[in-house]
Amino acid sequence: MNVQKRISFQFVRDEVKRRIETRVWPQGSLLPTETQLAEEFNCARATVNRALRELAEQGFVERKRKSGTRVKKSPSKQAKLELSLARQIVEDQNQTYRYALVERSVDTSPGWLSSQLGLPPQSQILHLVCMHYADNRPFQHEERWINISAVPEVEDANLEEVGPHEWLLNANPFIDAELALYAISADSHLADYMGTTTGAAMIQLERTTWKDGQPVSFARLTHHPGYCIRTRY
Amino acid sequence: MNVQKRISFQFVRDEVKRRIETRVWPQGSLLPTETQLAEEFNCARATVNRALRELAEQGFVERKRKSGTRVKKSPSKQAKLELSLARQIVEDQNQTYRYALVERSVDTSPGWLSSQLGLPPQSQILHLVCMHYADNRPFQHEERWINISAVPEVEDANLEEVGPHEWLLNANPFIDAELALYAISADSHLADYMGTTTGAAMIQLERTTWKDGQPVSFARLTHHPGYCIRTRY
DNA sequence: TAGTGGTCTAGACCACTTT
DNA sequence: AAGTGGTCTAGACCACTAC
Numbered sequence A, B: 001m002n003v004q005k006r007i008s009f010q011f012v013r014d015e016v017k018r019r020i021e022t023r024v025w026p027q028g029s030l031l032p033t034e035t036q037l038a039e040e041f042n043c044a045r046a047t048v049n050r051a052l053r054e055l056a057e058q059g060f061v062e063r064k065r066k067s068g069t070r071v072k073k074s075p076s077k078q079a080k081l082e083l084s085l086a087r088q089i090v091e092d093q094n095q096t097y098r099y100a101l102v103e104r105s106v107d108t109s110p111g112w113l114s115s116q117l118g119l120p121p122q123s124q125i126l127h128l129v130c131m132h133y134a135d136n137r138p139f140q141h142e143e144r145w146i147n148i149s150a151v152p153e154v155e156d157a158n159l160e161e162v163g164p165h166e167w168l169l170n171a172n173p174f175i176d177a178e179l180a181l182y183a184i185s186a187d188s189h190l191a192d193y194m195g196t197t198t199g200a201a202m203i204q205l206e207r208t209t210w211k212d213g214q215p216v217s218f219a220r221l222t223h224h225p226g227y228c229i230r231t232r233y
Numbered sequence C: 001t002a003g004t005g006g007t008c009t010a011g012a013c014c015a016c017t018t019t
Numbered sequence D: 001a002a003g004t005g006g007t008c009t010a011g012a013c014c015a016c017t018a019c
Helices: A009-021 A034-040 A046-056 A087-094 A112-115 A152-156 A164-171 A189-195 B011-022 B034-041 B044-055 B086-092 B109-117 B152-156 B164-171 B188-194
Strands: A063-066 A068-071 A076-084 A097-108 A123-135 A137-147 A174-185 A203-210 A214-223 A230-232 B061-064 B068-071 B078-082 B097-108 B126-133 B138-148 B177-183 B201-211 B216-224 B228-232
Touching: A009 A046, A009 B109, A034 A046, A046 A063, A076 A230, A087 A097, A087 A123, A087 A137, A087 B011, A112 A137, A112 A214, A123 A214, A137 A164, A137 A189, A152 A164, A164 A214, A174 B177, B011 B034, B034 B044, B044 B061, B044 B126, B078 B228, B086 B097, B086 B126, B086 B138, B109 B216, B138 B164, B138 B188, B152 B164, B164 B216
Parallel strands: none
Antiparallel strands: A063 A068, A076 B078, A097 A123, A123 A137, A137 A214, A174 A203, A174 B201, A174 B228, A203 A214, A203 B177, A230 B177, B061 B068, B097 B126, B126 B138, B138 B216, B177 B201, B201 B216
16 A cells, blocks of 8 residues: 655655756756646645745746746855854854953044945944954954944943854844955054964955944954854855 | 635735744744744735745744744845856857866876765766967866766867766756855966966865766866856845 | 736644653 | 644646747
8 A cells, every 4th residue: 555645845845856956857948837837746836935935935937827837947046144243253163262352442434434324424433443362262243333322322331252243143143244254464453462473364254234224333354364154045 | 895806825925024023023032823824915825835935035034833834033044155267257248258178187086086086986077178268368167077987988089179067967967066255376387378467366265076976077166256146046 | 808826724643852 | 542744646727938
């Protein structure tokens, strides 16, 4: 007796994916309709729908009403990057994390920053410089500017123990960010902080954050030479 | 008359998200059960289920059978990186793309590569060096090693016109890759290729690809100084 | 205007996990 | 053993879009 289990959307999803990968349904071709597939797999259309919806999310197929479901020409895979707090990265590597606040001052926003964040001139900003260490070796240099009017509480926050990044995330976990990632050569100042030599290549991450359309913060996170971002896709 | 539209899963999703963001349901707290929410919103449980499932995917809540749905402490957002072909990146910037094959040779795999890819010793590999240009300025330097036994056809492929990355993706669109991203200083050789000075900081991307568990290729993609990866999350 | 995917429902049963 | 999310069904109607 064939004790066929009830068909799951995973089964349909994986089988359709297999047919795409083995080019039973070549790139650019049209898949059967949901109704046809439901018949073939002997399941409800909703089940097929969920399977195909996931494949669409993953970038294998494109779906359009009336036209049907098409195998994508170039599967547009995306690498997913975890961009955590320095503390989390360090602790995930089983290293000891240490944080130090280096500089703190309240200023009026310089021109370049106002333009970067879209701030009115003369805005008050909190300027911070801090260091993150892993096993007492420099891990990340953080320079940050915070728009005080967006988070007035920050002026009274104690940032000696907890870094501004972490403080901001706690105060406001739901924030939109824009990222830019590039390589820089250490100037003598940075080299000094990072315990390396002038000219060393390092990865720098610029992070601009917004809350309800209001600019909150701009940060430059510079990682020690040799720091490597890894992922899989 | 209150012409209440039929409740959509988007409505439920957004309303629940709003309550989380405004801390009606604070971080770490337990949400009502699907059944309760379905009652409140006057919709089917399946609708609530889909809404909560999406919020779980997006990292706002955590769901466990029997325990219920909990607001996550630190919403674990992930940045998504598009890592396209050099040609695509260049053309997306409305610049003219040019490709050049610089070196091509068939060798036995050196030790470091065998170890990187997990190849048996004495494996035959195709070694390639090529350049990608944007508006005739160096854009990306590509050094690549391909495991010939994994893709025998590559030995006869014409790689004068189409780069190996693009060729491989066409030959086999469904590939798993491991990525490493870091900063390097240009040595005189690379500086020469990239039309820059020795010591310039550049972003280098290492890409190892596998097909059905079999190693296919290892590549080092070096971007011109000033190259910047941008994203939002 | 007709065809296709998009979504909702009401009910059912299952599977995991805590008690 | 009981509670909660996970999923499937069968049917219905809607919304977009190619024709």
